[in-house]
Amino acid sequence: MQKIRPFSLVMLLLSGMAAPSLARGASADPVEAIRSAALADQTAYDFVEGLTTEVGPRPAGTPQEARARDWAVARLKALGFSNVRAESYRMPVWERVRDEAQVLAPFPQKLVLAALGNSASTPAKGIEGEVAYFPSLAALEAAPEGSLKGKIAFVSHAMHATQDGSSYGYFGAVRRQGPSIASKKGAIAILIRSIGTDKHRQPHSGVQMWADGVKPIPAAALSIPDAEQLTRIISRGQPVRIHLTLISRMLKDQPSGNVIAEIPGSDPAAGLVLAACHLDSWDQGTGAIDDASGCGIIAAAALHAAKTGTPRRTIRLLLAGAEEVGGDGARAYFAAHGSEHHALAMESDFGADRIWRVDFGLGKGQEAIARRIADALAPLGIAASRVAAGGGADIEPLVKSGVPVIDLQQDGRRYFDIHHTPDDTLDKVDPARLQQNVAAWAVTLHLAANASESLANK
């Protein structure tokens, strides 16, 4: 890993914790004051606790997501934000009804699984077929055309946890592309090993989109222990027959929406700093780490960023709808607001664990503001990198249009143990780690919103 400049042994030792006591004498520094206050503040945790308890699961386009918008509007107003409102749009909705699977032969037993987004529904009585096993997506791709006719494809993989989350992009192709490939080769259904890194009977759901012209088939993720069990059963060498009941339905033209809140700046011409998260969640858990935490972090951080006075630039929160199912909220935001001057966009959508790295995607010649932000983050154990920031789904259209971006990278080693499972619940959020996120976001938003320079190309 590249570091932008040397840092002391003390910083290394402090990695992962803040040390307000060592910062004595610096309390006149507004950045230090913001960092310390944010580290000690529970606003973010209270936000996560409230949204996950009082709303719970909030799938895009459902009445639960609508309740989440109402909840967020009320909470953000109560926290003192300005211009708080929901901005609505409509979208199609895939809805899970029931997921059941049984090995019929040679060793009858139930399997735990969850249909993937946009899965076709089986008939109410289910379907039955012989399993065709593939240890990887490459093996599935190599299967001859038509060779899966009448069969249930089962695709495994070897995903392991990584700090930067990069294993998700790579192994996630099993979920994103596997169903379309299996359908093209004639499969009547596809099962995948959950895209996750845990060992619990918790299937990881997630969206997949059918490739053009492909017939939708029932598609589901087995929990990892179930995927391992099925692999062992297959290894006995006898034909394996499975019965699948995956009932779901598609609803057209349902209401969804984004929630917007602002801390108005003093200089409208300087553009706005956008902080994004998403309000929707998958249906199985209460979306504590994905992404109530991101919304709690940006809301608490924006308040701290402005505690030392009205910022130069408006800080705007975007609590996007429908991130999990394709980004309808991000596109609706861009359609409505893409023409406004965005000086910077940032997104928090990788759980509640600590930030370990900051990546910059500012304009050419903006090393000075990057260094000021890196300096402010270093006491939190965060190292500046030379990796280019890329943002995430909620701000993707903005970043593609050239808006500068900074990524505060969270530690992803636990994330895919929980991601998109029933286990995404409040108890997985560590308040101290969450508050480290708030502190990092607060100083970053403060410095970016108050920077005298532009953040774009010089």
Added chain:
Amino acid sequence: MQKIRPFSLVMLLLSGMAAPSLARGASADPVEAIRSAALADQTAYDFVEGLTTEVGPRPAGTPQEARARDWAVARLKALGFSNVRAESYRMPVWERVRDEAQVLAPFPQKLVLAALGNSASTPAKGIEGEVAYFPSLAALEAAPEGSLKGKIAFVSHAMHATQDGSSYGYFGAVRRQGPSIASKKGAIAILIRSIGTDKHRQPHSGVQMWADGVKPIPAAALSIPDAEQLTRIISRGQPVRIHLTLISRMLKDQPSGNVIAEIPGSDPAAGLVLAACHLDSWDQGTGAIDDASGCGIIAAAALHAAKTGTPRRTIRLLLAGAEEVGGDGARAYFAAHGSEHHALAMESDFGADRIWRVDFGLGKGQEAIARRIADALAPLGIAASRVAAGGGADIEPLVKSGVPVIDLQQDGRRYFDIHHTPDDTLDKVDPARLQQNVAAWAVTLHLAANASESLANK
């Protein structure tokens, strides 16, 4: 904790691991030879892998338990045991059909739960009621008679993991007694916080028996994250209404059975050494730690115990049926074999983690054989205690009748994370820890089966 005599720093440092290389020069010692060979042998793991894969869940009195008996008879014969047979009996069976729950108000959302054994069934359309919250069993007991009329009782508790598993006996009363108490006070159903120590959406099932004259009501365990969520919802102070659908059925007079296998000894008059486990499991998982591991341990250990020659005493394995639902197998064994001379009884039914302590329950004046066994266990990091051995459910009638007993106590810190949940699967079994169990059992069975003295009162 008391130790029976001082032991060296080396033993302390070795705690938890065997050190064959340090035992060089002792290979002529049959105990050391058995211990080393057992530590390196995968027979127990293969047994657990086979039973959990090729049979899977095996609730008492079901066709799956019958398949487990067939599987065990075949495997034990293949391993070279003598007199291998199933001994059958009949019993009533409670069977889970479907468990669903939803908070209706004030914050609509699903809850994850599992009916407890012998729960009454709700009608197919479910039941609905307001929740009455009790933070402990004592609080439920203190509720006035009739005060729960029409309500759904919800009882929480504060169970934490302990090494000796003692928290289960204490807090388990919420499951064992809570349903009868709630019914007596007029409740229409009871929910408990699962008797467990994890933070996963995995409800812990388990048996409970209705007290005499009590009307059965629907009774279920919420997963611990769900119990915490419901507690938070209740803490908002608004009335909480829940809809419950807990469908189950009772079957009369179903076949169950024990499996017996032996290594015949040379001296029938010396009595037999009984090693017990149970073959049945709860329905949600594959019963890897509860109790396929116990059966794998005793089978592998008996083979190693006899590797140096025919033992003086017969070593008999009892793979009991129906342990989870009340001990029908243990009672059937005692009815058929209680009059035979049992020199010693032992049981393995606390998972697959390492043995850390040995407790003795031998006759008066049997310090010499206890010391020989303690000496043989010490290199495995196992400390002898002054706690009296008590055995477990599978050998309870024997122990009550006065048969000497030794307990090889397993580390229980992880056990109640998994116990009676869907998560009780093969991946939770650590082969090295399992083999430490086999080594400890092998040397204990070897010394007990070959002891020249009786193990009863001198």
